[in-house]
Amino acid sequence: MNSPIDMSEEIIKNIIVKEDDDYIVNMGPQHPSTHGVLRLEVCLNGETVKYMVPHIGYIHRAIEKMSESDTYKQIIHLTDRMDYLSAHMNNEAICLAVENALEIEVPERVKYIRVALDELSRVASHHLWWSAFGMDLGALTTFFYGMRDREKILAIFEESFGSRLLHSFVTPGGLMHDVHPNFQKHIMEFVRYFRKKLPEYKQLLTDNVIFHNRTKGIGYMSRETAIAFGVTGPSGRGSGFSCDVRKTAPYGLYNEINFKEILHDEGDSFTRYLVRMEEMEESLNILEQVADNIPEGDFTAKMKPIVKLPEGEYYQRVETARGELGVYIVSDGKKFPYRVKFRSPNFSNLFVLNTLAMEHLIADLVTISGSLDLVIPDIDR
Amino acid sequence: MNSIIEYFTDIYKGVRSLWAGMRVTGKYFVSPGEIVTEQYPENRATLKMEERFKGEVIMPHDENNQHRCTGCGICEVNCPNGSIEIITKRTPNEEGKMVRVIDKHIYHLAMCTFCELCIKTCPSNALAWGQDFEHAVFDRSKLNKVLNKPGSSLKKKEVKS
Numbered sequence: 001m002n003s004p005i006d007m008s009e010e011i012i013k014n015i016i017v018k019e020d021d022d023y024i025v026n027m028g029p030q031h032p033s034t035h036g037v038l039r040l041e042v043c044l045n046g047e048t049v050k051y052m053v054p055h056i057g058y059i060h061r062a063i064e065k066m067s068e069s070d071t072y073k074q075i076i077h078l079t080d081r082m083d084y085l086s087a088h089m090n091n092e093a094i095c096l097a098v099e100n101a102l103e104i105e106v107p108e109r110v111k112y113i114r115v116a117l118d119e120l121s122r123v124a125s126h127h128l129w130w131s132a133f134g135m136d137l138g139a140l141t142t143f144f145y146g147m148r149d150r151e152k153i154l155a156i157f158e159e160s161f162g163s164r165l166l167h168s169f170v171t172p173g174g175l176m177h178d179v180h181p182n183f184q185k186h187i188m189e190f191v192r193y194f195r196k197k198l199p200e201y202k203q204l205l206t207d208n209v210i211f212h213n214r215t216k217g218i219g220y221m222s223r224e225t226a227i228a229f230g231v232t233g234p235s236g237r238g239s240g241f242s243c244d245v246r247k248t249a250p251y252g253l254y255n256e257i258n259f260k261e262i263l264h265d266e267g268d269s270f271t272r273y274l275v276r277m278e279e280m281e282e283s284l285n286i287l288e289q290v291a292d293n294i295p296e297g298d299f300t301a302k303m304k305p306i307v308k309l310p311e312g313e314y315y316q317r318v319e320t321a322r323g324e325l326g327v328y329i330v331s332d333g334k335k336f337p338y339r340v341k342f343r344s345p346n347f348s349n350l351f352v353l354n355t356l357a358m359e360h361l362i363a364d365l366v367t368i369s370g371s372l373d374l375v376i377p378d379i380d381r
Numbered sequence: 382m383n384s385i386i387e388y389f390t391d392i393y394k395g396v397r398s399l400w401a402g403m404r405v406t407g408k409y410f411v412s413p414g415e416i417v418t419e420q421y422p423e424n425r426a427t428l429k430m431e432e433r434f435k436g437e438v439i440m441p442h443d444e445n446n447q448h449r450c451t452g453c454g455i456c457e458v459n460c461p462n463g464s465i466e467i468i469t470k471r472t473p474n475e476e477g478k479m480v481r482v483i484d485k486h487i488y489h490l491a492m493c494t495f496c497e498l499c500i501k502t503c504p505s506n507a508l509a510w511g512q513d514f515e516h517a518v519f520d521r522s523k524l525n526k527v528l529n530k531p532g533s534s535l536k537k538k539e540v541k542s
Binding site: 070073074076077078141148151158159160161162163166168176177180200203204205207208209210305 | 399
């Protein structure tokens, strides 16, 4: 393991050999278990997956191209619509890139609030994933329990930003407006509430024997595969790939906060499930540290009405609920960016699906794609 | 022999984990105090949205049918999707001078992405969020709204004393 990893073997294993008499079944674009408009061209050998080709582009909206004709403040609302479940982290990514380019120091209050919102979004996103993952495997009950707890977070969002899912709340230099006075109180209430409800998640799904049989040993991903395909986020950390951007390249307040990176080595679907469950608990720990100590102060730094970036290239990465999101801005000194590129986590996470699903049953393909937690609009952008 | 023991252990574990899950759902089944569902169309009379809720963009008018929009067009420039259209006209004011006033402030709700930039950048605070969220209509043209009410005029700036 200490020697340099030989990637070529991993990639050769993944080469698809198409033949004329392949039995092809299309999964999607309207298949409920693909969680969006994703088409998987699945080649079957009986009930076993021989190979699988993902076809993307059904929800391509040219967000990168549209960004080139928008000012830096206007791009924010587009990034919401990439990975809608971690909208706040997407906003933060581009705001941090602009702030670094202009060398603006945001007020301390903003940093605390941003971390709190990051972690709330992460928990809310994992709630939805837990609900939908259970539902993919046929356990409809989980959907109601996950949604019940997610509603508590969305109520906090609605109180402060006025919207539940796509809150363009972060702007370059700070926040859109100050958070609601009850913000801290409601976060602490939520942390206490969710700590009490977490054992229910364990009883309902984590300890269930049927769930174990469906997920254990299914979709094994080695550490080498994860690195070769650039699988990040909880899916990569389930294979022992230490890729938490909050630890490896801390941004905002993360280097002052005490939290641990969840790492497991087994690499099957059940491990990826466990990583996310433990991440929820870890997020609660971060929320506890942050919510009590939000300092008073301004909610935004002093900014010019028209933001112009100095000529150059800027890169910023953040950890969303699904992995590493990178924002690459090329500026030519005007008020519009010359080029914006988003390195989205789900794009890399999707293309490992073929390697994981080979030689598995078609029912396990649903398990594996569920355990990777794909959000389709983030793949197409 | 081992396989037989394994077989029965599996059954025992299966029944036990099933029981653990059923206990959770059963607890909620018999305790009606924990119901979290909101009966939406029935609770319309008591349903109150949050103060900051982003329903739609509105232009508040006072009791004299006066608003604060000067027709400067900053919201139109800042809107990323072109959902605001401002039509101005020239009319004589009290002193007989021709001045530019707002004729129609057209808001295309169908195109709006609720990014809040128009409200945030308005220099005279003429726009605000409305609480109405039931936007379903039978015809698309009904979503193009004129925000300034007919016959409304610009509110005079209060002189600071």
